[in-house]
Every structure is written in structure tokens, then in C-alpha cells.
Amino acid sequence: MPATVTTLPSERANEPSSEEMPCCSVRVKMGESAPAPTVLIVGAGPAGLFAACELLRHGVKPRIVERRLAPHGETRGTALQPAVLEILDRAGLIEPFLRAGVRVRHIQLLGPGLQEILKSSFEDVGCTYEFQCSLPQCRTEAILREHLKRLGLEIEFGTNVTSIEDVPADLRMTLETDGRTELVTAAYVLGAGGGHSITRHSMQEHLAGETYDGRYVVADVKFRLPCPPECGRVIVGSTGFGLFSPLPDDRWLIFVNRDEADKRRELPTAADLSALLNARIGVDVGLSDLRWVSYFKMHKRDVERMSDWRRFLLGDAAHLSSQLGGEGINAAFMDAADIAWKLALVILGAAQPSLLDSYAIERGLADHHVLEVSDEVHSLVMELVAMCDGGGAPTLPPRDPAQNVAAARRRSMLDVSYAGSALVGQAGAVVEGPSPGDRFPACLSLSGTCHHLIVFGEAPRLDYLRARWDKLVSIVDASSAHFDATKAGVPNGGAILIRPDGFIGFRATPANETTMDAMDAHLTTYLVPNVGAERRAVINCSRSADSD
Template structure:
């Protein structure tokens, strides 16, 4: 029998590995199984956006990912016939410690996440497939099939991170709702020769269909082409076809010199109605599938994982009421729905005529809306606009200072904070401690008592110095006040008082935490 407090994570893709590592950091016993004997070598997702990097930074993997990837500072839309630039988006000014897209092949991302999981004591059980699942009021019983035979095990909770064809989803009796739009893409990871700047991602508009170029490390690049339906038997384009498409649609600016991975990809757009069927939580592609447009798929999944893990950790450790998990559905389902909606809008790609239509389609393809490719588009592309202002977990107590972040928004990470010894410190570094981060002006001692082992209280002016009042500017804290940052980096409670009773009632009434000392 498995530990009924423990969590089973089905799937060791990027979402399963992120979830499992976050759970392990928060002290939850976790098992991870994956039916594949070896990790996939398909490069699939090649972009990690700023918001995902911020979340992965808390796991301590951002530098390792950067070491394997390539920074992309901007995006450009060009005419595929002439090469003339039509629009561009500069990522260097976006409000993040990661003002770029990281182009990195998915096996590298998974290798880094697996390495981190191993450091946290997680052994990914490979060649182990979830084949059956039933749940009752107290737990989930599963059958895990491997070469050694069938094992029956019981867990408190199961996270289905088993991808687009999720068995977990099927076994809980839910299904994806959405549509098939019959759009096909030829994708290829190839070696290229080009004089184009490798620090820019490019989309080329062309009457025959869009083309995209994402430089990876070295001379490797991901190319994507909108193509006609290649037919049910065609699984991959030939290298010659990719060479021809590259030549035709990238204004002759890119030459293919070798190949790593070629595939056809058909767009489906769908989402499960319920991310939390009882004691089972669906995350990543198991919960939502959509086109690779804007490279949102894996990123949305990683952010699902960050949102889910801390809540599940509290619940699995009996520190919070399972009702807290309803906020996973509340917060993440709309985000997934928006991504699915955006990519569904791509049905216009290739059918719009004329330059404006093509440009519009192209811009939608990258950033999800018409080509006002300014700061707002860049922020949206980086997923920095994702927030939970309307969530039941977002509580703004008292007045709000104009320009400061509100409860539900992502915690700002301004320059200007220093440790007492004078060295600069980032909010991101403070968040690397597992659990909540409470920034407080006043009342720190009592706040520490109330927060207990749920997290860390940082007293501004004592633990961290703030000569320029950046906490006032960015968090709205006056002479007294507090900002409770959730483990996924979003602001839960922002108060214009440091009164510990405000924190106490937030934890008890909003997060439904009953025993703060437990996590």
C-alpha cells in the first residue's frame, strides 16, 4: 500500500517533474512514474518564457537552463518573399529578471528538471504505466504496470501530468472539450546557415503560409511551416521538403545544412472542463492542448505545476482543507481557456488574404493579438500578464497605493533592496526559501508567530534594507503593512496594516489553513 498522504505524479515530462520537485521541496512524499523507459529525445517545446523562468528560478534551475539555451531578445515579423521587416517586439524592456525568451530543446529542459528532481530525492520510475485508477473519500487506488508486473498502490492524491493522451484523464472519466481545426504544420529542428541575428525569433509571412525560425544553441534552429494536410500516412516531412520550404518562405536568407528532428503537427484545441476531479489533479497537456502558437503549451503547464504544487503540499500534509484545491481550477482553468481561445483564433492563418491579413495572422500567431507589437505585446508573449486578481485567494486589505501591485498580481522584483551587509538582494532570491514569503513593515515578531513554518517573514528595514522605498512604490506598503507572496510568486494578501490578525484570518478563512506548523 502506498502512503495515503503521499502524491503520485503520473508523467515525467516538464510538468510532472516541476510538480514533483516543488512538492518534494515542501516536504511531501512523492512518487513519479513514466511509461517511457527513457526520456523523449523529441525537442517539441523550444521556448521558455520569462514567467516560467521566474517560477523555475525558485527551484534553482534557471542558471542551468540558461547554460543550455539561447537568449532571444526580440521577435521580428518579416516578409517571406523579400525579407523586409514588418514589425518587431523587443523583449529586453519587459518587467522581469528574465527579459528574454530562452530557446532550449525540450530534452534539455527535461534533463535539467530531472537532475533537480534527483537532487531533491526523487527517483523517476521509468517503464511504469498507470493503467487503472479508482478513488474514494480518503484516497486514490491505482494500478501501475511495469515489466515486474502489476502493482496496486494507494495515494492521497494523484497528479495527472501524462500529456495530451492522458490516461489519468481518461480514467477519471473526463475528456477534452474543443475542436479540431485541421491546420497542419511541418516542424523541423535543423542545422542552419544564415546571416540573420541569432538573438531574434522570426516569423515570415508568405502567401503559401507562415514560416517561423527560432534559433537554438550553436547553429541549430527550430523551423515551423504552415502546410496543407499531408494526409494520414505522412508522419514527417523530408529534409528536402524542409529545405525547399525554408528557401521559399524565408526570403532565401536561411540555408538548411543538417537535420535533427522532423515531424508533422496538427493543431487541436481543447481543454478539460474540470482540472480537479476529486483527488485527482490534471496539469499541463493532460488538461489543455493547443497549437504551438506563441510557444505557450509547456509554459502554461509549468505554470499549472507552480500554481498547484504549493496548494497540494498544504492539503497533502493535512495543513489545509482540500477546498483550497478548488482554487487551482479557479485560477488556472481561465488561463488555459485563454490560451486555447487565442490559438483557436489561428483558424484565420493562411485563409486571410493580402499583406495586412497575413501580417495580422502572423502577429496573432506569435503574440495572440493584432500587431500592436509594443511593450504590452512583449509582456503578454512572456506570459507576464497572467494574474489572479479576481481569484478568491487574492485579498487586498485597506487602501491601495496607485502604481503598486495588487493582490493576485505577480510579486514585483524591483532593484534597490539590500541585505544588512549592503549586498543587493532580489525578491526572487528570498522566494527560493520553500513556502510563503511575507514582506512586512512592522509587527514582524507576531507575524512570524502566525506564519509559523508556512514560510519566511522578511522585515523591511531590518532583515532587508530599502533605502529607496521600493517596497512602498512596488508593493504599496507604507510605514506599516504586509505583502504575502505565495510560493508560486503571486501576491495573496496585501494589507496596509501589519496587524497579525489580518494575516491569521487570511490563512484560516481564505487559504483554509488549519495547522500552520505543518508545512
């Protein structure tokens, strides 16, 4: 069958090639319609779907393909952490998640006889959402698909990407759908196809690391064992553990370790699973209504490179962490949020292509942190299981309240920092409080998709900066917006630049000629200034000086 060839704007006759203009033929002003799609998203899991949502919000319409013939109905990853709930809020998507999910405010660690070892809470983590939102992954994906459909973007199910090749200035993909072959080119590819990623394979990257000992079962069930409201549990015994995470409709996601000698491939029945779980925790949980079950292994793996400038790896295509940490799906959302605003600015001609280099650096730092946290949780559970051997009583050293809050923030992913990235800078005095690279605590008070320059007190050259950066940077008077200088990390005044993803990009302390020039120079390293407006601002300033 002859191949069907779909071309993007850069290949059409009488239009500039991508070598002449890498992203689009005109600079598109914020708020106007975007150029024709130049982004192909491979995979319609949480990472791919949310990347599409964010690209649309930032003014770019991608194409998204999925090799599955239809959406799955599997429970899989369930707990959305507080930091990701903030991301969903900024994306305008929080309400359907809060309506669909259940809130988990506490986590219990229990030993033999259901004796409590530790109870942790998300209280006082310093976030609007001091809880996890738990719902089946299939429902998470359905919410994102419904949002994309309202915005006019359909997922192309049953479309398999079989090859990705480098060609001059672009990437060329082979797509297969119902026996038909389609050749497409795109400037950028987001690889969100999971652990068996064709995008990662085309980059000759590998998920390096380790696979944890043991094999496990995950299932969506009901049971009768009483449990406190809004509480998840891990119960350990001498032969293993059971993890219980609440779901809507009085259902539960459970993890339990298999016997080492169990080599069966057929999935367990409800009776099999009930017997296994009861043996692990030493009580009858009263398991019933098995809806979904699967075998799995746990990994601690990531790639060396998350991008090669045109290809970007998201979610499980780039990293695999222990499910006991509950952070894999959350890292996928954060990957998508990071690449979307950067890619959109480049495609719209508002940023230099070098901005895209920061994705691998920033998400590499953050995802390595995720692997560390997940490994800590995994190791803790296994250590407690080992303590139970021979009838021992598992214990943990006491922690003070500050340590408890720090641990909860770490689990909540609120302590993710991009410090060390080229998109993060500082001029002037170093002070205590949130630092460049950290999440801005009041990020939900800022709306839109632009950068925000928040000024605490007086600052020079604001008219010049306002004109120079036009709609790319919104200047905010902190006193009018009621921002707290100490909580913002500028207790003695100054100015902070908040990136479109809610992280602090630059801090000027104090805000004087030198530090504000440094702020402007920092923006120049990756954004494209509005040259015409900048010249007008300079002329107006000169005229004003002459009249004085």
C-alpha cells in the same frame, strides 16, 4: 501472474486511516523529513518532472512513473518564457537552463522579400529575465531528471498506468511494468501524461475546443539564411509561413505549414522540407542536417475541470494551445508550481484540504489566458498570410511604446493574475500598482518555501502573527529588505502577503488593527495555525499589558 500490492501508510495495520487523517499521521514541521509518499505523478514530461522537483523542495517525496521505456530525444517545445525563468530561479534550477539554452531577446515578423513587418523585444518587461531561454525539450527534461536523481528520486520508465479508480478515501491504480501488474493506492494523483491522459479519462473529462485548420511540420535543422543574433523569426508569404526559433549549437526549431493536398504519412526528407520551406517564404534558406521532424496539428482546447480534489491535471493533459504562441510548455511549468506548494502544505498538515480547491480555479483562469494569447498569435500569423494573397503587402497598425511593453509582458506570461481566487484578498483602501493576485515584482528577493508578510512602516500585532503562524509565514521589514512601496502596490504604506509561488495573496492598506485582523482571518481560511505558540503569544501579551 499474481498482483503485487504496494500499500501506503494509511493502509498499514495500527495506523490511522485516511478518513481519520486525510494526509499523514502527524503534522510535520517545515524543514523536517516528510511522511511516506502519498502522491503518484503520471507522466515524466516537463509538467510531471517539475511537479516532482517542487514537491521535493517543499518537503514531500512523490512517486513518478512514465509509460515510455526511456527518455525521448525530441526537440518539441523549446522557448521558456521570462515568467517561467523566474519560477525556475525560485526553484533553484535556473543556472543549468541558462548554461544549456540560448537567449531570444527579439522576435521579427517578416513578409515577402524578407521585408520587416514588426520587431518586438522583451526589453523593459519588468523581470530579471528579459529574454526567452530556448533549448530542446529533451534537454529541459534531462536537466529536471538530473536534479531529481541528485535528490534521490528515480523516474520509473516503462510503467504504464492502465486504470485509476476511486476507493474510499483514496485512489487505486493498476500499473503494468514488463508484464507485471502492480496495484497501488495513493491519496493524490497528478496527471501529467499529455494529451492522451489516463488521469483525465478516469475523471471523465474531455479536451473541449477546436482544432485549427491546416497541418504542419516541426523540425530541428540547420540552415544558412542569415539571421540577427538572439532573434526568432516568423516569415509569411502567400501560401503560408515559416517559424524559426534559435537553439543551441547553431541549430533551429522550425514550423511550416503543409500543403492541404499532402496526405503522406511518411515523414519528409531534408530535401522535401527544404523545398516546402523555400516555397513558403520565397527564398532559399539553405536547410541542412535534419535531426528530428514530425507532423502535427494545432489545437485550442481545455478541460472543464482541472481537478476533482484527489486528481489534478497538468500541462497537455489539461489544455492544448497553438504552438505558434510558444506557451504550452510554460503553462505546464506554472501548473506544476501552483499545485506543488498547495499539495505539500496539505500533506504536511500545515494547510486545510480545502486549499486544493484553489488549483482548478487559479490555473483555470491562467490557462484560459494562455489559450487567448496563443490564439492571438496564431490568428495574427494567419491574417498576415492572407494579406500576402495576390501579391499584397502585409502591414500592422503602429503601436506606442507602452502598448509594445504590454504585449511583451502578455507573451512573457508576466501578466498572469489569480484575481478572483479565494486565496486572494484585500482590506482597506484600493490603490494603484500590483494588486492581490498579481505576481510580486520582487519575488526573487524572497527565499524559502513559506509565505512572506512584508510590512511597509508600522503594523500592529506582529508578535502575535509571528507566533500564530510560526514557520508558515515569515515577517519581513520592507525597509531593511529595501523593497519599494510603490512597486509593491502599497505607495502609502501597509502590508502585503506573498504566497510561496511569488504571487500577492493579500494586501492591507494601511496596516492597522482592522486590516491586520483581516489578514489573519484570510490566512485562517486555508492554513493551520500553530495553536500552542499562539496561546503562548496571547499569554505574553496579557502579562505585558498587566505589567504596564
